[in-house]
Amino acid sequence: MCWPPASLLGRLRRPDAEALLGLGRPVTFPAQLRVMRQGDAVPHSLLVIQGVVKVVVDTERGRDVVVAVRGPGDLLGEMSTLEHRPRSAHVLTCSPVQARAIHSTDLAQFLARNAEVCLAVARMLSERLRSADRKGIDFVVCPAPVRVVRVLLDVVQQHGSCTSAGWEIGIPLSQAEIASMAGTGLSTVEKAFRRLESAGVLGRRYRRVLIVDLPGLRRFGELPGGIP
Template sequence: MKGEKWPRYSLLGRLGRRTQETLLGLGTPVGYEAHQRIIRQGDSARHTLLVLKGLVKIVVDTERGRDVVLAVRGPGDLLGEMATLERRPRSAHVIACVPVEGRVIHSPDLNDFLEHNTEACLAMARVLSERLRGSDRRGIDAMVCPAPVRVARTLLEVTRRWGETGTTGRIGIPLSQKDIASLAGTGLSSVEKAFKLLEEAGALDRRYRQVFITDLSCLRRFGELPDEIPY
């Protein structure tokens, strides 16, 4: 993985080369199949996972029996670090969306790495700050934006970070409509209505269990955004 270019929003993407190599040298390599549960909510935090390939979703079991998708993470991201640092049980499940490769880093090794590396501590603080800012923004949108706008903004976020461009130029989204509904804080019926409007406008195309973004500028207008998404 040396010399790999990591997404700039990820932890690895915020680190210099030497610090990247030190972090990549920790732990042991692991692999997971699509839909496999990697971290279980409520378990003791004995390790973190550094994602090298693939995508995962962060899911919480609520007291009302409904699963809520909080976020999607991918290459360069560190998972489970909050429970490790706080020495508290896991606050969410981590489930593989596609096959995942990574490194399992035991908690004492991560703590030792952070205690001796200011750059990594600052980078992790920036990652957590960005996540908090995005969470705040979603809370505001939930109060002031109609469901179709929230759906469009969620699609933009997922596309920007995790979409895969095919040979036809269409960008595939690695999440189900149920996942999109959860991320957007709305119901599945609202997502279906928003998707129908976006399809009619030429912003997306649907196939069996697949969604493709075909016009980002149209999607951005639908989300009432002039340029950058707020998350």
């Protein structure tokens, strides 16, 4: 199987990826199921094989915030394993998911024996930290519509697929969830979508968002041209 390059499995040489896939036990989940709960101390991680999940954090003000979307080849819950701390977020399935449930002890021992995999995990966590830093800067310096566009670009880059009609974002995200990821309100997302549609950059089909002009979307996101 060809794993997305940004995923953990996509970063590994084939023998290392196969060794990691040999850990744990296979599990399957239906769509719209909470498979990890914030605050729990359940001692396992999930290695996603098929499907997409959302990472959601409960805030002190009672509002759920979508902080990330993960897909095939991604490892979930590794921070609890490495830090020996409770879960920092919920994980909810966006679609039916197949995964490997790996006990924390087994994962820690595997990483201790495999320097290349351990380094790949460190690089993955470093990139996630850089992404979080960038989003924090975007929140300060970028107008809300620009942040909405950058969320779309991030999702397309990680999970999108190119079709004859354009780029599909590849996962079922509601406008409210996009607003949460962009740190803005639903009305801002609705206005941004209408503007993008009027400009011929974005199209909408039944429960699907289609990026008709990806370089144009990057211009709306105030980023250099080209495909991400």
